[in-house]
Amino acid sequence: MKLSPKITQRIAKTVIWSAALLVILLLFSIIIYILGKGIPNITWQFLTQIPSDMGRSGGILSTIVGTLSVTLVATLVATPLGVGTAFYLTEYTREGIITKIIRFSAESLAGIPSIVYGLFGFIFFVIYLKLGWSILSGGLTLAVMILPTIIRTSEEAIRTVPAIYREVSYSLGGTKWQTMLKALIPTALPGISTGVILGIGRCVAETAAVILTAGSALRMPVSLFSPARTMAVHFYILAREGISMERAFGTAALLIILILIINIGANMLVNKFVAKGR
Amino acid sequence: MKIKKFGEKIPQSLFFIIALSALSVLALITVFILIEGVPLISKVGVFKFLFGMKWAPSLGQYGIFPMIVGTVFVTTGAIILGVPIALCCSIFLAEFAPKKISNLVRPAIQLLAGIPSVVYGFWGLIFIVPFIRNYMGGPGLSILAGSIILAIMILPTIISISEVSILALPPLLKEGAFALGATHWQTIRGVLLPAAKSGILASIILGIGRAVGETMAVIMVLGNAVALPKSILDPARTLTTNIGIEMGYASGEHQQALFATGIVLLVIIMILNASAQYAIRRK
Structure with missing residues (x-):
């Protein structure tokens, strides 16, 4: 039939x-x-108290601080490197063997599993550079992990800046540096920010790479060299070891809310960017 | 004029150095993981490490064959379950969905990619594991549970890349097929999908890469037993979960063995990435 x-x-x-x-x-x-x-389960106490008794009681304040500080370090390190790379690829060189190698590296980095980043961060930052399990080690590991995302989105953003912007700037006698600072960065900013925001999202959600590099201490971190537990790691430990289901759900809900906000923010920027490009 | 040129030179070299960051980090990762892992592989022997059936760090036995099998089984399951749904979804977005709907579905799929993997694992532990235990038998923590979770997790990767490769096709292809009297579905199956083949293939390969590399979600639903699985309802351990579970307390030779596991993982991922990039460029 x-x-x-x-x-x-x-x-x-x-x-x-x-x-x-x-x-x-x-x-x-x-x-x-x-x-x-x-x-x-998300109450005022939950947000403002430090966990006690391994997380059975108390809140999750120290893990919120841990997440924020690790993410901040990662973003501060990865953004200049990623955006700089994107500018080099689009404005400072011709397509050739060097751009191929750089792009290949970035694409390869994007595919590496987070647990391998964890292994690397552990052996390089924690042991070799003697930074110990710390916010700094965790943040630097995450910076490496989100670098390819930032490079790719920034490159796309800079590429979509209409050629006329560059031409006008050069015809007015602007140097490359001035053109970049005054014409390209402002126009490409929403696109670049989208990449950074996506990177922030990955940092907040990451577990495997952070647990091996920032550790899982519940104390409130006091400096870049303090070990810290992020919310995702906290949730993982609470849920896997069955320590406290209410607190696990509360932490997970807070994570999801954060991710929702981050995604909505990124989308609004993309829409703004698309609207501007037309 | 000269001063201007000089000013231009500084940023240029600075940007070049910055642009080398990705390459240098990739080199660092490779070198440091090799330095830690290779001594153990050469001590145990490549063949015995890759095909050894026993993983007993306390006895100095390091064979990762059961984990290679575990990784292959879980990933295959995820591909069988996930790829058809993902492809349908990408066709839906590229061809069938009204613009209003696709503008809602696309961010939703992006959100799916943003949900932390531990949350997926937890959800699987609460819904999928008991379901399998009650209705299909076995401990519930199983290859099947891992495959289902990974199938969901690789959806965004496959959907977005396939959709882009369908949308990137020249409109002439579609118009030509319509002009010959083909229905919309005949056009998709006979013209668009074959034309977007390389992009779709790349999306599937990248999906495989994600499934092979995922750790935390899999740890929570796979059972993590170090034995050769006999059915899809048996628990298993993958290469990633082996590292994830034991890195917390391993030291000395045992730790080196986990880095050696990382080398195997890295090699698999590199091969997958290279083939995906090859598939994308082949057009």
């Missing part, structure tokens, strides 16, 4: 629509479940 093209089309369309629906349902079921179970 051979089905007519019209019927095949109808079947295919149904299958494709249901697959898309399934993906959306999956996403919502995960998010709503975690938020539903977790939000009731």
Whole structure:
């Protein structure tokens, strides 16, 4: 029996629509479940107290501080390197063997599993550079991890700046440096920020690389050299060792809320960028 | 004029040095993991390390074959479950979805990529593991559970890259097929998908890379037993989870063995990345 093209089309369309629906349902079921179970546990005490008794009681303040500080270090280190690389690739050189090598490196870095970043960060930052399990080691490891994301998005952003911006700037006697500072960076900023924000999202969500480099101490970190536990690591330990389900759900919900905010922010920037580009 | 040129020279070299950061970091990662791992591999022997059946660090036995098998099984399962759904979804976004809907679905899929992997693992532990234990047998913590979680986690990668490669096709292809009287689905199956083949292939390879490299979600649902799995309902251990579980307390030779596991992982990932990049460039 051979089905007519019209019927095949109808079947295919149904299958494709249901697959898309399934993906959306999956996403919502995960998010709503975690938020539903977790939000009731997010109280003022939960946000402002330091965990006690291994996380069985108290809040998660030190892990919030841990997440923020590790992420901050990573972003501060990776952004100049990533954006600088993007400028080199687009403005300072011609396509050739060097750009190929740099792009290949960035793409390879993007594929390396986070646990391998963890191994590297542990042996290089923690042991070899003697930074110990610390915010600095964790932040630097994450910086390496988000570098390819920032390079790629910044490069795309700079490439989409219309050629006329450069031409006008050069024709007015602007140097390369001036053109970059005054014409390219302001125009490409939303695109560049999107990359940075996506990088922040990855830092907040990361567990494997951080647990091996920043450690899992629950004390409040006091300097860049203090060990710290991030929220994702805290959630992992609470859930896996069954220490406190309420606090695990609360931490997970807070993580999801953060990721939601980060994603919405990135999307708004992209939309602004697209609107500007047209 | 000369001063101006000089001023221009400084940033140029500075940017060059900055641009070398990705390359130097890649080199550092490779070198440091090799330095830590190679001595153990050469002590145990490449063959015995890769194909040894016993992993017993306390007895000095380091064979990672069960974990290689675990990684292959879990990843294969994830691909079988995830790829058809992901491809349908990318066709949906590129061809069928009205603009209003695709503008909502796209950020949702991006969000799916942003959810922390530990949250996926936790969700799997609460819903999928008990389901498998109650309705299919076994301990629940199993290859199947790992495959399902990874199938969900690789969706965003495959969907977004395949969608882009379908959208990047010249509109002429579609118009030509329509002009010949083909239905929309015939056009997709007969013209668009074959034309976007290399991009779709690359997306699947990158999805495989993500599945092979994922650690935390898999640790939570896979059971982590170091034995050769006999069915998909058995627990298993992957290369990544081997590192993730034991790095916390390993020292000395044992730690080196985990770095050696990392080398194997890195080699697999490098091969996958290189083939994905090859597939993308082949067009």
